[in-house]
Amino acid sequence: MNQTFDVVIVGGGLVGSALARTLADTQYSIALIEAQPVQAMDVSAISLENTDLRVSALNRASETFLRKTGAWQGMAQNRLSPYDTMRVWDGEGTGHIQFCADEVAEPHLGHIVENRQLQGALMDGLLGQSNVQVFTPTKLESIEKVDNAQYLLQLDSGQVLKSTLIVAADGARSWVRDWAGFETREWDYDHHGLVCAVEVEASHEACAWQRFTEDGVLAFLPLAQSNLCSIVWSCPQTRADELLAMDDTSFNAALTREFEGMLGQVTACGQRAAFPLRQRHAKTYVKQGVVLVGDAAHTIHPLAGQGVNLGFMDAYVLADELKQASKKGLSPAHPQVLARYERRRMTENLSMMATMEGFKRLFAVKTPVVRWLRNWGMSKVNQFDLLKNHLVQAAMGTKREMRE
Numbered sequence: 001m002n003q004t005f006d007v008v009i010v011g012g013g014l015v016g017s018a019l020a021r022t023l024a025d026t027q028y029s030i031a032l033i034e035a036q037p038v039q040a041m042d043v044s045a046i047s048l049e050n051t052d053l054r055v056s057a058l059n060r061a062s063e064t065f066l067r068k069t070g071a072w073q074g075m076a077q078n079r080l081s082p083y084d085t086m087r088v089w090d091g092e093g094t095g096h097i098q099f100c101a102d103e104v105a106e107p108h109l110g111h112i113v114e115n116r117q118l119q120g121a122l123m124d125g126l127l128g129q130s131n132v133q134v135f136t137p138t139k140l141e142s143i144e145k146v147d148n149a150q151y152l153l154q155l156d157s158g159q160v161l162k163s164t165l166i167v168a169a170d171g172a173r174s175w176v177r178d179w180a181g182f183e184t185r186e187w188d189y190d191h192h193g194l195v196c197a198v199e200v201e202a203s204h205e206a207c208a209w210q211r212f213t214e215d216g217v218l219a220f221l222p223l224a225q226s227n228l229c230s231i232v233w234s235c236p237q238t239r240a241d242e243l244l245a246m247d248d249t250s251f252n253a254a255l256t257r258e259f260e261g262m263l264g265q266v267t268a269c270g271q272r273a274a275f276p277l278r279q280r281h282a283k284t285y286v287k288q289g290v291v292l293v294g295d296a297a298h299t300i301h302p303l304a305g306q307g308v309n310l311g312f313m314d315a316y317v318l319a320d321e322l323k324q325a326s327k328k329g330l331s332p333a334h335p336q337v338l339a340r341y342e343r344r345r346m347t348e349n350l351s352m353m354a355t356m357e358g359f360k361r362l363f364a365v366k367t368p369v370v371r372w373l374r375n376w377g378m379s380k381v382n383q384f385d386l387l388k389n390h391l392v393q394a395a396m397g398t399k400r401e402m403r404e
């Protein structure tokens, strides 16, 4: 027999599970479908061996949002790593810029959080919620549109769900987005993002370090132990393949060189993986009862660590609009409700994507004059408090809708 829900969320990654969490305190009946089993994590003291390969730099707005859902409190606090400084420099010159939390009278700029831990905390909080049913590990296989603007969703477990509203939270290569015929603008960055946890000689000093290199960007993100960092090394695919193929000693030496030994030698590294990086943005987020959130709506270069932060704001705003609809007695799939979500999110997502694209292109230019200008510009910005404060507020997400 079919089960009917007010909202079906396809994809229980960080964004889909956060949306389900924030809708758990409403009258709506929610289904969350996630293909992969959620793997429990060893959350004892952090070490190189038991660090999640994927981490996210979460800004203050995401922290506030996740605290409201209760998921923040559900994570092992000893593994959350607050950072109070960001240091960015041009490996091809002398330009640098440094942002400090105390310059904007804040205790920190954000946290580095392990994705698996956060997803576990989000999912744990859904257990026992009477209005939320989680279908996992189960994959959505097909969708059929039937009468009265209802959708039938066929799962590979044999179950069939019925709803008027489908939320596509199924990631960058969203099957739902393609099935519904959303158009996208997209192009390859010609970069792969190599990630791995590393041990360094010196303390990371709770600083998120980022060096623009000759052919990419290298970030060292501070973990909850002062000599452990998680790196994101964006570089051309051929370079990423070489780096993946190296033995640990050669890789550590290459990484130390590329990072100019800022934290001394890289003395050990964990498992490595690389992901192709692609810019993608859906031209609309809403179509006949289907709505896109998170990476299904937009993917951007990880150089400023904003992808999931934007996704959480999508979840926050969509939930806000659905709650308003419920108060007004409107159906959650009402076109006005979904159009308001799209309007509220598209401008901010587009502006962040354009900024990241601008940075990426500016640092890809090899002409000496442009290099000189960008180094000069960075140093000037570093001396100009008002502009710096504006930039840091934007990075923390405190200029956005999620303030309190």
Ligand SMILES: Cc1cc2nc3c(=O)[nH]c(=O)nc-3n(C[C@H](O)[C@H](O)[C@H](O)COP(=O)(O)OP(=O)(O)OC[C@H]3O[C@@H](n4cnc5c(N)ncnc54)[C@H](O)[C@@H]3O)c2cc1C
Residues within 6 Å of the ligand: 010, 011, 012, 013, 014, 015, 016, 033, 034, 035, 036, 055, 056, 057, 058, 138, 139, 140, 141, 169, 170, 171, 172, 175, 193, 194, 195, 232, 275, 293, 294, 295, 296, 302, 304, 305, 306, 307, 308, 309, 310, 311
């Ligand atoms: C190298 C790298 C570093 C990054 N660093 C940062 C950072 O520091 N800060 C930041 O904000 N962002 C960062 N990002 C971006 C961030 O990882 C993504 O924006 C975020 O993971 C997107 O979450 P999501 O839930 O939208 O999608 P996903 O995490 O892709 O989740 C989609 C989920 O849908 C499920 N699914 C897919 N198809 C189906 C189906 N048919 N049926 C059922 N389930 C399905 C999948 O199993 C998956 O769990 C980084 C990205 C990369 C590549």
